[in-house]
Amino acid sequence: MxxxxxxxxxxxxxxxxxxxxxxxxxxxxxxxxxxxxxxxxxxxxxxxxxxxxxxxxxxxxxxxxxxxxxxxxxxxxxxxxxxxxxxxxxxxxxxxxxxxxxxxxxxxxxxxxxxxxxxxxxxxxxxxxxxxxxxxxxxxxxxxxxxxxxxxxxxxxxxxxxxxxxxxxxxxxxxxxxxxxxxxxxxxVVAPWRDGGQAQFIEQPIPPTTSTGTATARQWALARLHLPLTLAELAEQARMSHRTFARRFRDEVGVSPGRWLIQQRVFQARELLESTDLPIDRIASEVGFATGTSLRQHLHEAIGVSPIAYRRNFRQARRDKLLRPAEPGYVPAGRRPSEPSNCSPQR
The missing domain is CATH 3.40.50.880 (Class I glutamine amidotransferase (GATase) domain)
Structure with a gap:
């Protein structure tokens, strides 16, 4: 090795x-x-x-x-x-x-x-x-x-x-x-991923520590991303009304519950594309997208590439990084993978 x-x-x-x-x-x-x-x-x-x-x-x-x-x-x-x-x-x-x-x-x-x-x-x-x-x-x-x-x-x-x-x-x-x-x-001991397009918390009041937050509902959802989760189910986990939950969620996370679910599903799909050889339709099902077409659409919206291109680009970048400078095919460490920039806010 x-x-x-x-x-x-x-x-x-x-x-x-x-x-x-x-x-x-x-x-x-x-x-x-x-x-x-x-x-x-x-x-x-x-x-x-x-x-x-x-x-x-x-x-x-x-x-x-x-x-x-x-x-x-x-x-x-x-x-x-x-x-x-x-x-x-x-x-x-x-x-x-x-x-x-x-x-x-x-x-x-x-x-x-x-x-x-x-x-x-x-x-x-x-x-x-x-x-x-x-x-x-x-x-x-x-x-x-x-x-x-x-x-x-x-x-x-x-x-x-x-x-x-x-x-x-x-x-x-x-x-x-x-x-x-x-x-x-x-x-x-930090969150593993917050998308670059997530909003900054600009002069938003922080919910008092005594109030009930949405963290429990988020943890519940992360364990069930493969299911067709609804706002009503998330609000029920937080013991809030739909309207209160949606408002509190945006205050705490910076995006709507629906947008957050899409971001987490895309994130998990990227992990599976990197670490497995599962077919695209199977990955879509594993992370909660109804079809492979839906996964392709959301992945392209997030990072500008198809699932197949993402998997190919990631694995090529990994091979490049495992080569020593003296070996044929070496790519300098400062070079970027061919994945397009993610510089647009996710709305």
Whole structure:
């Protein structure tokens, strides 16, 4: 068996970095059983100021960016970038990223990429609270503030805080499949999958902790996706009226119960396409779609490919990642699978 060559992730800590998001790449990629190597750097190798009451010491400078398969930029002090004055040291550092490497911004760090021209004409997202500023300063940016993350191939952006975890899990899933991504999610004790098109929770009131939520109904539904579930059945599990359940569900999850069911069925279908040789019609039945045609329609709506193409592309990407650089057919780790970007909100 050919051993894995670790995918190198380099995290660039800039002045005013947010400690929580700075730790996300190491926390997520670091529990993938050696599939990733995570290195942290600053532009000059010196400590950087954080948004907390402590500094961050790093041991590497921007030279390590030249070796990265994926570069992650956590949120930082974005005032200079919104003012159109990105520090020259940062601009110089970003030019050291090799062609073909993935570039990922978390939360408001999209301003770093936008100010240095790396998001020109691209779809992107950021934290909802800075949307108006982004649109004024970067009018050429195709900004969608209503999603959790945007995958535009070699450049990816996420919304605030935990959306960065969702995006990193998406990268693990793209690199190594749903089984590995689910294992990583379990070890991090986070939800294994929130679709990039799911809405950000923008100024929505959080239900009081004493109120009854919809989590029980969601867990019940996940164990019965193969059945034709109805809103009435879900509401009954939560002991709510139809109207109250639908409203509470959208408050907690960000999408309607019907849209959530479709997303979960597509997610499970992708897992079966990756891990089994089951016929398409059988997979459709296993996950609760009435026909193979329905599965094809929803999968194409979600990620833009047919079930057969998804299975073929995923398995080819897996074969590529198991080859060493010296072997024929090697594809650099920074290259993306041929699966189209998922950058449109699921309505």
């Amino acid at each position: 050919v051993s894995l060559t670790p995918h190198r992730v380099v995290v660039l800590a800039l002045d005013g970095v947010y400690p929580f998001e700075l730790g996300i790449p190491n926390r997520v990629f670091g529990v993938a059983d050696g599939r990733y190597e995570i290195l942290t750097c600053s532009v000059d190798g010196f400590p950087v100021r954080s948004q907390a009451d402590f500094g961050i010491a790093v041991g590497r400078d921007a030279a390590v960016l030249e070796t990265a398969d994926t570069v992650v930029i956590p949120p930082c002090d974005i005032a200079p970038y919104l003012a159109g004055e990105p520090p020259r040291s940062v601009t110089d550092a970003l030019t050291r990223i090799r062609p073909g490497a993935r570039i990922v911004s978390l939360c408001s760090a999209a301003a770093v990429l936008a100010a240095t021209g790396m998001l020109a004409g691209r779809p992107a997202t950021t934290h909802w609270s800075v949307t108006d500023q982004f649109r004024r300063v970067f009018p050429e940016l195709r900004l969608d503030p209503n999603v959790l993350w945007v995958d535009d191939g070699d450049v990816l952006t996420s919304a605030g805080a935990t959306a960065g975890i969702d995006l990193c899990l998406h990268l693990v899933r793209a690199d190594y499949g749903s089984e590995v991504a689910n294992m990583v999610a379990r070890r991090c």
